[in-house]
Amino acid sequence: MVSSYGQTYRDRSGRGGTQSLGKMETEARTRTEAxxxxxxxxxxxxxxxxxxxGGFGKxxxxxxxxxxxxxxxxxxxxxxxxxLFSTTLTAGLPKKWEExxxxxxxxxxxxxxxxxxxxxxxxxAGFVERIQxxxxxxxxxxxxxxxASSAPSNAQMGLNAFGQxxxxxxxxxxxx
Numbered sequence: 001m002v003s004s005y006g007q008t009y010r011d012r013s014g015r016g017g018t019q020s021l022g023k024m025e026t027e028a029r030t031r032t033e034a035x036x037x038x039x040x041x042x043x044x045x046x047x048x049x050x051x052x053x054g055g056f057g058k059x060x061x062x063x064x065x066x067x068x069x070x071x072x073x074x075x076x077x078x079x080x081x082x083x084l085f086s087t088t089l090t091a092g093l094p095k096k097w098e099e100x101x102x103x104x105x106x107x108x109x110x111x112x113x114x115x116x117x118x119x120x121x122x123x124x125a126g127f128v129e130r131i132q133x134x135x136x137x138x139x140x141x142x143x144x145x146x147x148a149s150s151a152p153s154n155a156q157m158g159l160n161a162f163g164q165x166x167x168x169x170x171x172x173x174x175x176x
Contacts, residue, residue: 036131043124050117057109064105071097 050056075093079085 039127040124043120043127046120047117047124050113050120052113056113056116060105060109064102068094068097068102071101 048054072093075097076085076090079087079090079093084090
């Protein structure tokens with residue numbers, strides 16, 4: 001029985017043989033391509049999440065809008081209580097809130113988004129760069145098999161199955 005990559009079988013004649021190298025290559029290529037496709041898909045999902053219009057930061061935007069409504073309501077109520085509601089101060093409240101709270105928060109969110117997007121694109125580029133489609137070198141394998149088949153066996157070298165020298169007991173074997 002001959003072993004190649006740890007896989008052996010007996011053919012119909014009972015002799016040992018190796019699994020077809022072409023079949024091994026096809027199986028390896030199929031597994032590699034499936035893994036590559038899965039990883040690319042995951043990286044694409046991450047990239048889509050961080051792209052403008054993606055899901056990143058949606059919750060923060062909702063919270064900012066709610067906070068704006070609350071803050072503007074409180075400020076308006078304060079102006080009404082003090083009798084200044086009909087003045088130009090009321091019209092300037094939304095702009096002032098955006099300058100002091102809204103825009104700085106949105107800019108921080110965009111910085112985070114683009115940083116994460118840049119990192120995700122870099123990870124995908126690194127993954128693609130590291131892909132090496134290495135498959136069996138048939139010339140090298142055939143040479144190794146030829147060398148292995150021409151190498152003397154343990155019995156030819158006077159060694160037992162454990163690689164130890166065999167004892168010579170003469171024609172009477174182990175009886176003496």
